[in-house]
Amino acid sequence: MSLVYDYLGVGFGPSNLALAIATQEHSELGGAQPRVCFLEKKPAFNWHEGMLIDGSTMQISFLKDLATLRNPASRYTFVNYLKEQGRLEDFINIQTFFPAREEYNDYLSWAAADFRDQTFYGEDVQAVEPLLEDGKLTGVEVISQDGAGQTHRRKARNLVLGMGGKPQVPAAFDGIDDPRILHSSQYRGRIETLLADRGRKARVAVIGGGQSAAEIFEDVTSRFPQVDAAMVLRGIALKPSDDSPFVNEIFNPSFIDRIFAQSDEQRAQLLSEFRNTNYSVVDLELIERIYQMFYLQKLRKNERHKMFAHSEVAEVNTSDTGIELVLRNRADGSTQVHKVDAVVLATGYSRDQHHPLLAGLGDHLESLSPDRHYRLNLTNSDSKIYLQGCCENSHGLSDTLLSVLAVRSQEVVESVFGQPVGDAAAGEEQRVRLTSAL
Ligand SMILES: Cc1cc2nc3c(=O)[nH]c(=O)nc-3n(C[C@H](O)[C@H](O)[C@H](O)COP(=O)(O)OP(=O)(O)OC[C@H]3O[C@@H](n4cnc5c(N)ncnc54)[C@H](O)[C@@H]3O)c2cc1C
CATH class of the missing domain: 3.50.50.60 (FAD/NAD(P)-binding domain)
Known part of the structure; x- marks a missing residue:
């Protein structure tokens, strides 16, 4: 053959x-x-x-x-x-x-x-x-x-x-096909079109607490003056990524031999211990800029942008007038409704x-x-x-x-x-x- x-x-x-x-x-x-x-x-x-x-x-x-x-x-x-x-x-x-x-x-x-x-x-x-x-x-x-x-x-x-x-979508968004809901992998290009269609104010929710979510939140709040944005994250706070030198050694190609040689349990433990190098973490400087933005809002008594921490989207209802997000507080289970015109899912990849x-x-x-x-x-x-x-x-x-x-x-x-x-x-x-x- x-x-x-x-x-x-x-x-x-x-x-x-x-x-x-x-x-x-x-x-x-x-x-x-x-x-x-x-x-x-x-x-x-x-x-x-x-x-x-x-x-x-x-x-x-x-x-x-x-x-x-x-x-x-x-x-x-x-x-x-x-x-x-x-x-x-x-x-x-x-x-x-x-x-x-x-x-x-x-x-x-x-x-x-x-x-x-x-x-x-x-x-x-x-x-x-x-x-x-x-x-x-x-x-x-x-x-x-x-x-x-x-x-x-x-x-x-x-x-x-x-x-x-492959873009990963939280369970509450499963099966919903709506052009106003996009994944972070489509952000540039799609967000401009979505917001250009709207002459008046627009409300945008960014779902996620990692680097992409934080970058999108900063971009959408600084580049589009007509946008009121909300960030919804499962964690209690935005956390910094650890890229300190000893920790960074886990990314050396030579480290792979060590990881591969371990038992499944040891490896799983190691992955979990060092997750904060890559997942659900953000560059410290970006966290500081976002914090400063929220602080200036308070100073100016104009708190347009919001952060819903320790929260997850429990339910999504779409209609001609917008997208209703039912947000569940992960600490006490209480819920509140937040209505938006667009959602960006910065929720990672499988x-x-x-x-x-x-x-x-x-x-x-x-x-x-x-x-x-x-x-x-x-x-x-x-x-x-x-x-x-x-x-x-x-x-x-x-x-x-x-x-x-x-x-x-x-x-x-x-x-x-x-x-x-x-x-x-x-x-x-x-x-x-x-x-x-x-
Ligand atoms: C926004 C962002 C920033 C990042 N920044 C960094 C960084 O600074 N440093 C870092 O180390 N990592 C970073 N990453 C991690 C990222 O995974 C790597 O940068 C890199 O893209 C991995 O390369 P890859 O070729 O494995 O995967 P990809 O870059 O995803 O490439 C896979 C390719 O396969 C194609 N493909 C998939 N399925 C099919 C199919 N069925 N048929 C044909 N083609 C297909 C896709 O179209 C794609 O072009 C970042 C990731 C993101 C999302």
């Missing part, structure tokens, strides 16, 4: 982009010259475009870019991007490790452009079917649909899923999109728990399947983030293709030479 691709990547966000780069550099170091492709449902490369809020910055050092931790001499480092754009010196003068998210999106798009001939944009992958020879799994057939409704089928020996998260996609592999799939190299256990198979970005339970909190992309992609490439084989010694020599030249 002739297989077209050595591997096929589903999704082309930072995870699979880092993989494309690592694959190219692996082959330059004397590895195989593989045929690979990526299918991405967006029409063009874009990184969380719905959250490109003016002034928002990265929450990770630019040194944890697509390549530096694996190969600082790569063409695809953030520093080389700056050099090529003619902004390296200006960036140094800004004196920050945390570029604007807008700039990081530009960096990622710049890198993605080099892989245009491997990437099929505007294709939504809908199913994965097994390719069998005498009962043995030899590859997969990936079925996708483009914007025109046309179905495409591609065969590959191996598969790498890098699909990111990361189980691979479950339905891989269901077609049936008995060949032993479990959905990956090994240390992100590879799923398949029975009677020559084919390999890898997961990127949805292995938090086994590989730790860094898995859904950018911290480990560069190193993880090398691990996946070497698991698929082995160490560079052509002239491995020369390859390594070249890597060392390039690195020391930096």
